[in-house]
Each structure stands twice: as structure tokens, then as C-alpha cells.
Amino acid sequence: MPKVKVKRKSTALDMAPMCDMAFLLLTFFILTSNFIQKEVVQVSTPSSISEIKIPERDIMLILIDKSNHVFFGIDGQETRKEVLSEVGNAYGIEFSKKELEEFSVVNNFGLPISGMKKFLSLSAEQRDMAENAIGIPTDSIDNQLKQWVKAGRAVNPNARIAIKADQGCAYPIIKKVMNSLQDLQENRYNLITSLEENPEKINIK
Amino acid sequence: MAEINTEGKGSGKKGKPKKMSTRVDFTPMVDLGFLLITFFMLATSMIKPQTMELAMPSKDKPKAGEESVVKASRAVTIVLGKDNKVFYWEGKQEGDKKPTVVTSNFSSTGIRKYLIERNFEIMTKVRDLDKQRIPQHMPDSTYNRKKKDFLRLKSSPIVIIKVTDQATYKNLIDILDEMAICNIGSYAIVDITPDDLAMIKQ
Numbered sequence: 001m002p003k004v005k006v007k008r009k010s011t012a013l014d015m016a017p018m019c020d021m022a023f024l025l026l027t028f029f030i031l032t033s034n035f036i037q038k039e040v041v042q043v044s045t046p047s048s049i050s051e052i053k054i055p056e057r058d059i060m061l062i063l064i065d066k067s068n069h070v071f072f073g074i075d076g077q078e079t080r081k082e083v084l085s086e087v088g089n090a091y092g093i094e095f096s097k098k099e100l101e102e103f104s105v106v107n108n109f110g111l112p113i114s115g116m117k118k119f120l121s122l123s124a125e126q127r128d129m130a131e132n133a134i135g136i137p138t139d140s141i142d143n144q145l146k147q148w149v150k151a152g153r154a155v156n157p158n159a160r161i162a163i164k165a166d167q168g169c170a171y172p173i174i175k176k177v178m179n180s181l182q183d184l185q186e187n188r189y190n191l192i193t194s195l196e197e198n199p200e201k202i203n204i205k
Numbered sequence: 206m207a208e209i210n211t212e213g214k215g216s217g218k219k220g221k222p223k224k225m226s227t228r229v230d231f232t233p234m235v236d237l238g239f240l241l242i243t244f245f246m247l248a249t250s251m252i253k254p255q256t257m258e259l260a261m262p263s264k265d266k267p268k269a270g271e272e273s274v275v276k277a278s279r280a281v282t283i284v285l286g287k288d289n290k291v292f293y294w295e296g297k298q299e300g301d302k303k304p305t306v307v308t309s310n311f312s313s314t315g316i317r318k319y320l321i322e323r324n325f326e327i328m329t330k331v332r333d334l335d336k337q338r339i340p341q342h343m344p345d346s347t348y349n350r351k352k353k354d355f356l357r358l359k360s361s362p363i364v365i366i367k368v369t370d371q372a373t374y375k376n377l378i379d380i381l382d383e384m385a386i387c388n389i390g391s392y393a394i395v396d397i398t399p400d401d402l403a404m405i406k407q
Binding site (some may be wrong): 025155172195 | 230231238249250257264317368371373377381
């Protein structure tokens, strides 16, 4: 009787299908991705049942953190440059080309305009330090937030104003921001919240 | 199968050109693919943040005769106090006649229960509409229009929201949320007056 020959199988796999799949997924993620924008402060938004999505572009973001500091950000690199030079003009501060270039990569910031020159001369890591997060003045005597929003509106007329505030922040600061916006005739804006299920809708289901 | 030919060039056999396999080892490419996938997965935000749209009245003083007067019978005033407390009363304060102030909270048996009872007619209408609605037959635009018509009915209360300085932002969002949950069409955020503060002190 002849011996039954056990065929030796190679342990190497054909990786081609796996490679196909990996790149398919990769393509999907690249096409659908919009990158997380870095924010200077951590803000945990309150939840609401509202399901309206915020548009991706043309956003003027006003951030308010737990310790009631106000931050401002606008999207678009060219827009940012124009906004900075406009606000600089209003306060009599001239920004150099390099400074404008630096400013165009700043997502949001929270400091008075007087400290802006120093802020822009810092490296990206140093900018994140706590001492640079002191908030934009919103007092009635020196309301710089108003200037920023005004400049933002002038440069990008389509921009929407979004307020992203921490759930723990006190009402007076919100009132100040809202009053500043009202002074500028900006009566429609969005409040950014996270999602929560509508208790009414659950009952119906 | 998929291994790469690793023999060096001058490995002995002379003359005969070696037949190279056309198969390439894909493993490093797969590695790279997954590495990039991981990166994109971690660096993207799939969920867009939700927003609540808010329209505030403009600051211009309304012309004489154009001010909107809220009927006392429809008015409900809600005051947000500190420590997540909510105070509400119906009607207006006129002379000696003081409405009774009720202290409540943000739970489902608190302010929401009251608002749902107060707004019961419209709540049932909207609920019926939700029940009957078959999304395939009724597009969102029709649904929203119908809902809006309900919200305009005269039986709904007009809610005046006043926020004390001790309240937090979360309280404000919560109360705006309650307006949406209880289908209240007309509400406004109004500055608080010393009279209101005196009312809630009691």
C-alpha cells in the first residue's frame, strides 16, 4: 500500500484582499473626515434635545470656559488675517506680515489685543499655556469681543455666530456676551450643545 | 505563496537567469494601510456638534403703540435661581395682588409637569400628530408647518424666562429645552427686575 502523502501547506497567506480592504477603509475615512479642531480650553457643553447640526464652515465661535473666560475663533486662514488687521486698526496696533501669518493658524484665543503681539511671537506649545488663556475683555468699558465679532462679520458676512459655553459657567458672563451681540444687531445665533434624547419622543415610542 | 524572493544576486547558480516570482509580499502594505486607518479614525470627529438656535429681540426700543403686551392670563414667568432651583408664577404682579410663587426644579416632575399641564391642549395635538405621522407620507417640511400652526394657538402660555446671576449656563439651556419639550411656541428671555428678586425671596 502506498503511503498517503500529506501535502504540505504553506503558512504564508495572500495578503492582497486584506490590503484591498485596508485601503478601502482608509479611503472612506479620508473622504469623510473632518479633523477635530483644537480648542484652547476644555469645554463640556450642556446637553439638549435639539437635533440641528452646526454647519462646518463660516463659523464664528465664541467659547466660554468654566472660569468665565471668553475665547474667540473664526475659520478660514485668509479670513483670520483680515480680521486681525481690522481689529488691529481699531486699536491702533500694526501687525506685521509674519504675525498675520502666525495668526492664521490660531484656531481660537482668549487674551486682550494688547497681549496679541507677544502671544504671536510664542511657539505653538507655549501658546497653550494657562497664562495665555485669560479671556477677551467683555466689560462695557473695554468690550473687545464686540470688536472681534464686528470685524468677523465685516470680513465674512455669511458667518454664523456660535456660542459654546461650559455647563458650569455663570449666567452673568453669558448675559454680557449676549448683550454685546445684541448691541451689534446680531440677534440670531447658535448655542452649541450635546445630544440628549427627547423624553416626549421616548413616551411615544 | 506570497513571500518575497530573498536570494541575493550572486548566490551561486551561474548562467541560468533565475525566474523571479511576480508575487509581492503585501504584509508591509497592509501594515501601512491599517496604521493610516488608525490615524484617521482617531483624528476625525464623525459627530457634528448639535446646536440650539436662539433668536433674541433686537435692542431697538419698540415704537410707541407697537410694544407687545402680554395678557396676564397667558403669562407664565419662570425665574432660574441658584442651586438649580426654578420659581414660577402665573399672571402678573399688579398692586397688592401678588401671584403665588411655586418653587420647583428641573426634574420631569418639576417644571416640566407643570408646563405640560398648562399647555395640555397643544401637547395632545402635537402628540397626536406624532402618532399619526408616517415619515414616508409626510415630509419634514409639512410636519414642521403643522406643528408650528399648533404652537401659535391662543391657549398656549407665553413664557417669560428670567435668569438670576446665580444660575448657570446649564440652567439656561435646560429651560430652553423644556420649552422645546413642552411645545411652547412663545417665550422670551428677559432681564430680571428687583421686583422679581423680591418675589422669589419669599
